[in-house]
Amino acid sequence: MSEDNEPRKPARRKVELDPKLAAYKGVWVFVEHERGQVHPVSWELMGEGRKLADKLGVELAGIVMGTPGPESRQFCSEAIHYGADLCYLMEEDLLKDYRNEPYTKGLTDLVNSYQPEILLIGATTLGRDLAGSVATTLKTGLTADCTELAIDMENRSLAATRPTFGGSLLCTIVTLNYRPQMATVRPRVMAMPEKDGNRTGRIIVHPLDMVEESIITKVLEYIPDNLQGKPQLAFADIIVSGGRGMKKPENFQLIWDLAKVLGAEVGATRPIVQAGWVEADRQVGQSGKTVRPKLYIAAGISGAIQHRVGMEDSDVIIAINSDPSAPIFDFATYGIVGNAMVIVPALTEAFRQHLSTARMAG
Amino acid sequence: MHIVVCIKQVPDSAQIRVHPVTNTIMRQGVPAIVNPYDLYSLEEALRIKDQYGGRVTVLSMGPPQAEAALRKAISFGADDAILVTDRAFAGSDTLATSYALASAISQIEKDIPIDMIFAGKQTIDGDTAQVGPGIAKRLDMQLLTYVSKVREVDLANRTITVERRAEGGVQVLRTSLPCLVTVLEGTNEMRFATMSNMFRAARYPLKTWDKEKAGIEDLTKIGLKGSPTIVSKVFAPTPKSVKAEIIDTESNQPRDLAVTLLAKLFTKKPNLVRDIAKNAP
Incomplete structure (x- = not known):
């Protein structure tokens, strides 16, 4: 994508793919894991990769890099259960913790050996570190933070759509005469696919030609986060968010009250976080978290595109805003036009009653 | 200790408006600022200089007006500033940008050897986080991204120990110099510009490098030609x-x-x- 400030003139280049590059076949998803857990974004990408592979009529592969043993094998079978046809497995002791150098070399070697046409990686701290390094080493194109992936069948190219200019516009980016076509996608942007425990597939083990002594960077220690009390918006079922329409920091308590009744996480828009009403971890939107809860309640939020891209895939969106022409009503499920300061407490009370009735009913 | 800090001038995205009819960016009156993430890197570099001595050179690629961002960096305490600017760079994507910057860094290195490169975690306009890793790979340097703390720089053994943000925790990494570091937001707080540095910034004879001075040999690796990614469509959300x-x-x-x-x-x-x-x- 452009590092230039101006979106470039839409280019329409019909490119005959170099025969050497046309040999690149198949869709790959890098399976990211840390401390024995696969990051959910990898499975979300597996679901998306499946669709792309089916469209192209090619195989979908999971890429697992890790230590030798049952854990790596387990990740391979999980990848297959989530939709992969096969897995490429690199198992070496020196892949125990993520480090840029061995992972870049490993993934680059795999690409050069088996030549996929598309490589998808989660836009996490690990994924972005790896993707940028691998793309530069391979001298190919990489599109970051995509929100939509499609295939342009005219030339079998990956059309990767992403927000640009802080989410004011969207742009579609293609990588024509280079392979593989690489893209990263942020967690929760794509839906989690169904897991099918009956699916089977092959595992291809590939060695990593590297010794620990040649790796300059060493991991001295790993300090796990203390998650106690930290907001966990990305995987919350229910989120209650407030925006500038809440007017004063004191009024934000109404958001917390409703969230408490629902056992929900509290979210906010960028201006609210910038004003310091809530911590930065609660920001939903292009420059904050992407969420897809079952229920998203937006109070006093106008629905600017920067916020919208972070929450529009919520299952149900309830919007409360005093301005009937606020953009949030264009994509919410239900809307109440009114003063959030009186509607939110009324909702809190209504939910409280509904839930206690439901509980009594068993 | 010689540290190069890569910065970018970006439009203040909070103030960008899209034209309702043509769906183009309305840039008039949008102030240009130093990419906020770069300031954490600059401050961290300045702190290392304060502690261990040496020089900080700031480097930017962009249009001539990006000079303002470099002067800003001088006012915070950077010693030297170089602007790489040439029409030939227009349309560069991240791969082409990292090539141009790596080439310019190699030119800087000819004068004074470089111990560390700092870059922003990402920009607020492109948001890719790809140029830092790209420069490290091109210069064959160790890469430390999302650094939340520089624990120690050991000049005798030429090593650096940092805390790096991982998904579920913090990795403590030690590597050898030279290396490229990108810094996580909130790691530090940018100092105030001193009066004397502000004067220096105003008078500083900024170095402007075109593609030749930046050492670009292969013109097919910069600009649109050197960019594998192509914007095929820009549109407003439906x-x-x-x-x-x-x-x-x-x-x-x-x-x-x-x-x-x-x-x-x-x-x-x-x-x-x-x-x-x-x-x-």
């Missing part, structure tokens, strides 16, 4: 065809509105009660 069902009642009292809404909600999504009950106190 409005959803289904608008919200606006709840209204005869009374339009908040209580009635809330009860009506809940009735509709739980009719449509009966399982939601269970999901709420699972989490609710």
Whole structure:
């Protein structure tokens, strides 16, 4: 994508793919894991990769890099259960913790050996570190933070759509005469696919030609986060968010009250976080978290595109805003036009009653 | 200790407006700022210089007006500033940008050897986080991204120990110099410019390098030609065809509105009660 400030003139280049590059076949998803857990974004990408592979009529592969043993094998079978046809497995002791150098070399070697046409990686701290390094080493194109992936069948190219200019516009980016076509996608942007425990597939083990002594960077220690009390918006079922329409920091308590009744996480828009009403971890939107809860309640939020891209895939969106022409009503499920300061407490009370009735009913 | 800090001038994205008819960016009057993430890197570099001595050179690629961003960096305490600017760079994507910057860094290195490169975690306009890793790979340097703390620089052994943000925790990494570091937001707080540095910034004879001075040998690796990615379409998000069902009642009292809404909600999504009950106190 452009590092230039101006979106470039839409280019329409019909490119005959170099025969050497046309040999690149198949869709790959890098399976990211840390401390024995696969990051959910990898499975979300597996679901998306499946669709792309089916469209192209090619195989979908999971890429697992890790230590030798049952854990790596387990990740391979999980990848297959989530939709992969096969897995490429690199198992070496020196892949125990993520480090840029061995992972870049490993993934680059795999690409050069088996030549996929598309490589998808989660836009996490690990994924972005790896993707940028691998793309530069391979001298190919990489599109970051995509929100939509499609295939342009005219030339079998990956059309990767992403927000640009802080989410004011969207742009579609293609990588024509280079392979593989690489893209990263942020967690929760794509839906989690169904897991099918009956699916089977092959595992291809590939060695990593590297010794620990040649790796300059060493991991001295790993300090796990203390998650106690930290907001966990990305995987919350229910989120209650407030925006500038809440007017004063004191009024934000109404958001917390409703969230408490629902056992929900509290979210906010960028201006609210910038004003310091809530911590930065609660920001939903292009420059904050992407969420897809079952229920998203937006109070006093106008629905600017920067916020919208972070929450529009919520299952149900309830919007409360005093301005009937606020953009949030264009994509919410239900809307109440009114003063959030009186509607939110009324909702809190209504939910409280509904839930206690439901509980009594068993 | 010689540290190069890569910075970018970006439009203040909080103030960008899109033209309602043409869907183009309206740039008039949008102030240009130093990419905020770069300031954490600059400050960290300045702190290392304060502690261990040496020089900080700031480097930027961009249009001539990006000079302002470099002067800003001088006012914070950077020693030297170089602007790489040439029409030939226009349209560069991240791969081409990292090539141009790596080439310029190699030219800087000819004068004074470089021990460390700092770059922003990402920019606020491109948001890719790809140029830093790209430069490290091109210069065959060790890469430390998302650094939240520089624990120690050991000049005798030429090593650096940092804390790096991982998904579920913090990795403590030690590597050898030279290396490229990108810094996580919130790691430090940018110092105030001193009066003397502000004067210096105003008078500083900024170095402007065109593609030749930046050492670009292969013109097919820069600009549009050197960019594998192509923007095929820029468009405004399509409005959803289904608008919200606006709840209204005869009374339009908040209580009635809330009860009506809940009735509709739980009719449509009966399982939601269970999901709420699972989490609710």
